[in-house]
Amino acid sequence: xxxLDWITCRxxxxxxxxxxxxxxxxxxxxxxxxxxxxPGIQAxxxxxxxxxxxxxxxxxxxxxTVQEVITTHTLGEPAGTQxxxxxxxxxxxxxxxSALSDQVRQTLSPGTPVLVSGVMETINGKSYLVARxxxxxxxxxxxxxxxxxxxxxxxxxQASANNSALSRGAK
Numbered sequence: 001x002x003x004l005d006w007i008t009c010r011x012x013x014x015x016x017x018x019x020x021x022x023x024x025x026x027x028x029x030x031x032x033x034x035x036x037x038x039p040g041i042q043a044x045x046x047x048x049x050x051x052x053x054x055x056x057x058x059x060x061x062x063x064x065t066v067q068e069v070i071t072t073h074t075l076g077e078p079a080g081t082q083x084x085x086x087x088x089x090x091x092x093x094x095x096x097x098s099a100l101s102d103q104v105r106q107t108l109s110p111g112t113p114v115l116v117s118g119v120m121e122t123i124n125g126k127s128y129l130v131a132r133x134x135x136x137x138x139x140x141x142x143x144x145x146x147x148x149x150x151x152x153x154x155x156x157x158q159a160s161a162n163n164s165a166l167s168r169g170a171k
Contacts, residue, residue: 051071057131061117062094063087069108076124081105083131084160085114094118094129099150107137 064087071081080098084091094116108114115135121128132144145151 058119059117060120060129061115062089062092062129063113063115064089064092066108066110066112066114067091068110069105071105077126078123078128078130081108082128083108083114083116085116092116092129093127094131094134096131096134097150099143099152100141104134104141105138112136117147 043069062085064085064143066083068084069081072082073079078095078097081096083096086095113136116129116131117133118129118131121130130144130148132142132143132148134143142151143164
């Protein structure tokens, strides 16, 4: 049986095709084995994946006083705003995400009391409270939905407008 070789546009016997196929497989496996055996090269960090972030039943709440607000991104840390707070449980770092509004960010000054609820996760060897809710200055901000996805400030305002319209209609 003859098979058409699309590269050279000629017909190839089955034996030649099988040999070529085996060579391609061998080169793929050799390359993969060489990459795995190099001790000096570290693998790229794996993306953050949480199995409990989508389940609010696993949330913990931590109260504290703001010590520092970090807005610059460092490689190996979660993206977005980081909040370092001192509480009765000790110092903790809360990952507030990248969708925090400027208005909320401005209320997070050192010395401000906060209550953060979310899931404790270890990311690259450091513990973070991946925040779902943030209570600050008498208000509560929902940062992530029930599935653990960030809620952007525009979506928050639309959701609150829809909720107020629904409650007015229910009266």
